[in-house]
Amino acid sequence: MKTDIITRADLLTLIEEVGFGKAVIGGADRNGIVVDGYLDLATISDRLNRLIQARNRRRLIRENEQAR
Incomplete structure (x- = not known):
């Protein structure tokens, strides 16, 4: 996993x-x-995890479309 997915x-x-x-x-x-x-660190952690997952899905979709 890339570490620069989440910005300041x-x-x-x-x-x-x-x-x-x-x-x-x-x-x-x-x-x-x-x-x-x-x-509320638990909620922030949950939101960060969802954000990372969403960005990873978008990246994978872009990569799959470019590979075609």
């Missing part, structure tokens, strides 16, 4: 979506984010 922007988006009502993004720079509250 993906993580920030997931944290903002999953953390809504539980955590507030206080700021960010190129190395990290400031969070006030707590993060």
Whole structure:
């Protein structure tokens, strides 16, 4: 599995979506984010896994279409 499938922007988006009502993004720079509250890591992990699976499926479809 490629390690560059998930970007920093993906993580920030997931944290903002999953953390809504539980955590507030206080700021960010190129190395990290400031969070006030707590993060629902189990849900973030599930969403990351689904995102990776979806991107892998799309990549495989593209590769199969190009091979034809």
